[in-house]
Amino acid sequence: MRWGEIIRRLVLVPPTLFGVGAIVFVLLRVVPGDPIAMMIPPGASEADIVRLRAFYGLDLSIPRQFAIWLGQVASGDFGHSISLHQGVLGLLLSRLPATLELALLATLIAAALGVLTALSGILLRGRRAEWAVDGGVGVLLAIPDFLWALILLLVFGVLIPWLPISGRIDPQIDVTLHSNFYLIESLLTGRFDVVSALLHHMILPALALALPFAALVARLLKTSLAEAEDQDYAQIARARGFSRPSILVREAFPNALIPTVALGGVQVTLLLGGTVLVERIFSYEGIGNMAIDAVINRDFPLIQGLVLTFAVLFIALNLLVDFVVALLDPRLRHG
Incomplete structure (x- = not known):
């Protein structure tokens, strides 16, 4: 760029x-x-x-x-919340880190699942097993994130109660950190007891956000890999004796990653918007959950602050995606 x-x-x-x-x-x-x-x-x-x-x-x-x-x-004053009787800026700064960490974890899970699924699908290209991969991707895409949240809550919170289904961390755990970025700071400071407790609470809402996103990444990347595999440079590498997995990883994957990042990056903003309902379902203490309360209570100052916060995040994410695409694509990097 x-x-x-x-x-x-x-x-x-x-x-x-x-x-x-x-x-x-x-x-x-x-x-x-x-x-x-x-x-x-x-x-x-x-x-x-x-x-x-x-x-x-x-x-x-x-x-x-x-x-x-x-x-x-x-002047940096977003007003005073009508329903919570606190400064809007302070409320946003206290809740925003929780949402950002949840969105980051969901994005990492979606990227890992999407890449693995795409590579599995392209390696099975032309076989019957490819239909199963494509069918699974279609199912993940058809179910929205809030419905995945309800399904995961029912399965792992009620039928098989393995994981907590509400809150950000157990109240009995002593969280004495300097910032509200609990997960990042506890990782940097070696507080792995806090990390474990946080991940236990975050995994279900993060999965609910990640599954549709992972399906989109898998579909985009698999299509791009199929196109890249048919290009001349891939055919030349195959003629020189390179194995198909090696060609896919070393030759096709870097080129297929560019359109996937460009199109999938837009989905990150939708994932961030999806935190509103998912946080509500799991009673997660982020700005998404707070946004619903603000709308119910007609809290004008808080709603205005939340909308501006989401707008800044969307703009920043779009700029970041464009920058990453420019780094990956030498044609854009060198103008």
Whole structure:
């Protein structure tokens, strides 16, 4: 990727975030529902309602509210949560690491399963066993991540209760870490008891997110490997006496990886969006679970902060995918 392209993409980030923020801000205030009506006690007076609306700035016009909120965001203040009575930025920073670690683990599982399945399918090319591999991939693709979450919860949480089905870590475990990136920090500091407890809680939601993604990676990579295997360089390597597995791994795989990363990278953003329902099902303490509570409670400041956070993550992931593709593809790297 050229430096000019990188700069152009970065210049478009602020207008994109501004547009996302403006659309969400206006939509929240024009759709039916009043957050103040949901938080006041049954015996509250009209004066109490007016006072709360003024406290949260909801008595002002929408353009005026947006201008005030935009100024606050520019200074690093995302407002105060109506339902949780805490600063939105602090809530996001406390919950975001859990979601990022879950998405990272799901991506690693999906990549490993997808690559192994694709290589198995291409090695069985032309045989009856290939149908079984393709059929399994089709089943994984047909079932969405939230349904996989329910299936895994039922099987490994109820029928065969091997794994915990709620929370991020056991409450009795002493987690004295410096950051909210529990898994990464505990790995770096050698707290393997914490690592084991975290993985026991993360494996089911991570698998639910990973299985459809792994199927997509397997299908994309297998198709790319089949195309690469028919290219001239693969035929020449075969004529020189190289074995088929060697040709697939050394010659076809690096070239087949480029379109797989380019197309599969888009799925990472969808996987991140899928954490909303999966975290809810497993009561996982991430921003996805918090987003559902924010919508139910009509918590305007928290919803706005969450939407901006997801927007930043999506933009960053797309930039990262483009950068990785440019590194893998010499044609893009050298412009």
